[in-house]
Amino acid sequence: MVNPKVSSQPKICYRPIRPSDLDILEHIHGRLFPIRYESTFFHDVVNGRDIVSWGAVDSNRADGRSDELIGFVTARIVLAKESEIVDMLGYDSAKSDQTLVYVLTLGVVEAYRSFGIASSLIREVIKYASSIPTCRAVYLHVISYNNPAINLYKKMSFKCVRRLQGFYLINGQHYDSFLFLYYVNGGRSPCSPLEILTAIVSFMRSGFKSVAARLCRNGSRKISRRAKCKESHSLVSATPNKRNVAVECSGYECV
Numbered sequence: 001m002v003n004p005k006v007s008s009q010p011k012i013c014y015r016p017i018r019p020s021d022l023d024i025l026e027h028i029h030g031r032l033f034p035i036r037y038e039s040t041f042f043h044d045v046v047n048g049r050d051i052v053s054w055g056a057v058d059s060n061r062a063d064g065r066s067d068e069l070i071g072f073v074t075a076r077i078v079l080a081k082e083s084e085i086v087d088m089l090g091y092d093s094a095k096s097d098q099t100l101v102y103v104l105t106l107g108v109v110e111a112y113r114s115f116g117i118a119s120s121l122i123r124e125v126i127k128y129a130s131s132i133p134t135c136r137a138v139y140l141h142v143i144s145y146n147n148p149a150i151n152l153y154k155k156m157s158f159k160c161v162r163r164l165q166g167f168y169l170i171n172g173q174h175y176d177s178f179l180f181l182y183y184v185n186g187g188r189s190p191c192s193p194l195e196i197l198t199a200i201v202s203f204m205r206s207g208f209k210s211v212a213a214r215l216c217r218n219g220s221r222k223i224s225r226r227a228k229c230k231e232s233h234s235l236v237s238a239t240p241n242k243r244n245v246a247v248e249c250s251g252y253e254c255v
Helices: 019-032 039-047 117-130 147-155 193-237 242-249
Strands: 012-015 052-058 071-079 099-108 135-143 159-170 173-183
Touching (some): 012 117, 117 135, 135 147, 135 159, 147 159
Parallel strands (some): 099 135
Antiparallel strands (some): 135 173, 159 173
């Protein structure tokens, strides 16, 4: 049942996707997405072969389907240096041990789309990615006309970092894709030209301030020494003994 009747008091629960979900998972994908997925994809999902997944169910459904999927998200861990967004991650993230989590599919049956299920499923992915010390970001593609999904990711603080021309080919027609990115574990984008320029200006300002402060200190020191010399000369000038003059001046660098 792809469009189930919502229970009067739905209780949404989340769990890993299991082998018993194979048929309904494939059925929902077929109804929700214009792209057709190979059978091997669904087998990989339900058996956890290089794919992590979470499913949503309404445990209060009265039709005996309280454990049937009403929503799902699938994702995969990829190496950062082999991803299409390695240039969005900064230098450290290009190292061999850095990873990303790529969201493959996300869907909720129509009857349950007003319960925050999609955002909860994405939060599960973010939490999972954050638990991996080497992971630096979660990323995904959204077809350009899917405004509800675009608004969802923006609301969840994903950054739209790129528009890919003709990324999707559906029924012989090309569609653009937006690439969204969510940084985790201290991941960040590399410095933009403006950020680099700002850093240079800031460095130069701090350098000028340091030089100016040093000059001021040197100037104050010289003034102080001059004052002491003058004071010394004034003291010895009052003394008629010429020998005392040499003694009084010997303790200073008179300039």
